[in-house]
Amino acid sequence: MSLLEIKNLHANVAGREILKGIDLSINAGEVHAIMGPNGSGKSTLAQVLSGRDLYQVTAGEVVYGGKDLLEMSPEDRAREGIFMAFQYPVEIPGVSNLYFLKAALNAIRKHQGLSDLDAMDFLAIVKERMALMEMDQSLLNRAVNTGFSGGEKKRNEIFQMAVLEPKLAILDETDSGLDIDALKIVAAGVNALRSPARAMIVVTHYQRLLNYIVPDYVHVLAEGRIVKSGGKELALELEESGYVGLEGEAA
Amino acid sequence: MDEHRFLEENRVSTSANTIETFANQEYKWGFVTEIDADTVPPGLNEDVIRLISKKKNEPAFMLEWRLKAYRHWLTMTEPTWANIHYPPIDYQATSYYAAPKSNADRPKSLDDVDPELLRTYEKLGIPLQERELLAGVAVDAVFDSVSVATTFKEKLGELGIIFGSFSEAVQEHPDLIKKYLGTVVPSTDNFFAALNSAVFTDGSFCYVPKGVRCPMELSTYFRINAKNTGQFERTLIIADEGAYVSYLEGCTAPMRDTNQLHAAVVELVALDNAQIKYSTVQNWYPGDKEGRGGIYNFVTKRGACRGVNSKISWTQVETGSAITWKYPSCLLIGDNSVGEFYSVALTNHYQQADTGTKMVHIGKNTRSTIVSKGISAGRGQNTYRGSVKILKSAAHARNYSQCDSMLLGDKCGAHTFPYLEVKNTSSQVEHEASTSKIGEDQIFYCRQRGISTEDAVSMIVHGFCKEVFRELPMEFAVEAQKLLGVSLEGSVG
Secondary structure, eight states, X not given: OOSEXXXXXXXXXXXXXXXXXXXXXXXTTOEEEEEOOXXXXXXXXXXXXXTOTTEEEEEEEEEETTEEGGGSOHHHHHHTTEEEEOSSXXXXXXXXXXXXXXXXXXXXXXXXXXXOOOHHHHHHHHHHHHHHHTOOTHHHHSEETTTOOHHHHHHHHHHHHHHHOXXXXXXXXXXXXXXXXXXXXXHHHHHHTXXXXXXXXXXXXXXXXXXXXXXXXXXXXXXXXXXXXXXXXXXXXHHHHOSHHHHHHHO | OOHHHHHHHHHHHOOTTHHHHHTTOOOTTOOOOOXXXXXXXXXXXXXXXXXXXXXXXXXXXXXXXXXXXXXXHHTOOOOOOSSOOOOOOOTTSSBOOEEEGGGGSOOSSGGGSOHHHHHHHHHTTOOHHHIIIIIOOEEEEEETTEEEEEOSHHHHHHTTOEEEEHHHHXXXXXXXXXXXXXXXXXXTSSHHHHXXXXXXXXXXXXXEOTTXXXXXXXXXXXXXXXXXXXXOBEEEEEEOTTOEEEEXXXXXXXXXXXXXXXXXXXXXXXXXXXXXEEEEEEEOOOOOTTSOSOEEEEEEEEEEEOSTTOEEEEXXXXXXXSEEEEOOEEEEOSTXXXXXXXXXXXXXXXXXXXXXXXXXXXXXXXXXEEEEEEEEOTTOEEEXXXXXXXXXXXXXXXXXXXXXXXXXXXXXXXXXXXXXXXXXXXXXXXXXEEEEEOOHXXXXXXXXXXXXXXXXXXXXXHHHHHHHHTTSOHHHHHHHHXXXXXXXXXXXX
């Protein structure tokens, strides 16, 4: 059985239908890229999977790890191993990055029936994962994303992912706003976290990111439907021809 | 990475599950202890004041002082300028004196204390014995209007520190009382201060002699218990030249359904090079979710930095009371003296708070800092009212004010009234203000990381208040966080 099974998923935002029947099956260990033009529904799909209540699911089903994902609260989805790297990470003034992350990790551990990590054990994990992400140590004691540069925010997202060790990671336009050096660092972090036990959905507008995070599958989303699926070479095709023809296919 | 700092923070923050622990609880500390109170019938006149003074076996000067205040109070009218609304208070319907029955025979040690009372404190999480042994905190516990337990007095006595109930100080140190009482907050200062001066029944007194640094945090837990009994506390703290003292005041009150009047006065005096740090966690009963009941809290708190290089810091966390009217202030008289005010005020349901500070710069090079954090939830109304006055004599004075408001939901309100008055050209005044709303996107971000909505709100609010919390002594910071958690119950979702 696959880790994530999406069947005929329809979703609205403010009464407008954005997703018009998505079918997608993802197994543990796989990296799937979701590509598509602006407004195709890529980010909506990511948000619906993570449980954002701005979106109403009107039809279809999503089974994650054998459970009905759509019945779960956002925090329960997170505790069951779904992690979303946000396109626009939110600032939380006054709450230290470390404190936030420890609260998150312990909430997940509690759900798994594990005891809270104490501060010392937590710091040991943090130090190890920080090295992986080449994180600037000063970012840890600063307030969550507050005053971070665009690159620092995105790197912080992947760092959180490294600490929380999700089963399914959804990267929502993680490349947006990054220069090439920052992109390489973020991609290296993501690649280091690839594992047979972990699936990833990489949402991106541009093929550029996929030079560094090489996907197993590429799906092209247009007007709320997956119009084409293929291997990593599909991303390169798109780079050549653009999305124009594909949008016609969806109509 | 600064590990030490993180570990420290972690201790202060405890885990984010404080809200969860308290979720769906009614006011946790709402219960009435059954102790026979020796209560004077409701009403106020000169006879009642004479009776109070007599019951407390006061010297003549005290009675005269009370009567003078009372006669002046009769000529005053209740202030109406604050941004608070409440039905008229019937001052004749309040009883002005209640003391535990055992007053005549005061307990010599904890063994002599009414076990019912000790159980009350236990429910409040204030096991006196433990505090005595472990925390190193001397507790002057005020139950209703009479102090019933004072600890560590001897140890403090060795250093020449006087710490105990106000009544006791009137008996044992009338000279100090005579010298300082009413010198910071005159008995005619304002309507509520005059009322307090006339009828106050007890409170705390502390004197730290020259050059002595008080080795422990002094703390008092106030508590209103007997039904319909107004609480009129009077506190006087004096730090003589070069002395230092940190004082903690905390309140919890039992649940009841009639409004209760509370009008306390606190006076602080800091002489040359002295420093007083006064921290409050205020959690009087706020009323129920429909706005019924709750304490009316009209407090006058003022400190005088009389000496050169003296410093007075007020830190307050106000989560309780139906009505809060409170402006802990500093008179910066001595050259180079420093005044500070750090405040978190939270209003939920139908609570109303009009609180802030007054910094009066009189001496040269005086400095003041104001950091105010107002949180409004439910239908709560939160007003910051602050005045910075720099007199002509206060050359090179400096003030920095920061007033931040946070709104949870769309039925609450935040209001800011800063008054600035600068009478010379060498001084500097800075004022910053912000208003923010806890965003859905902030909460969703936390939830996506596995953190529940309530914990997320708690975390975001704590982050907002951090600059104030870090001014609190450690154990108080933890208590303050718990109180915020309790007070925010049901404010989201």
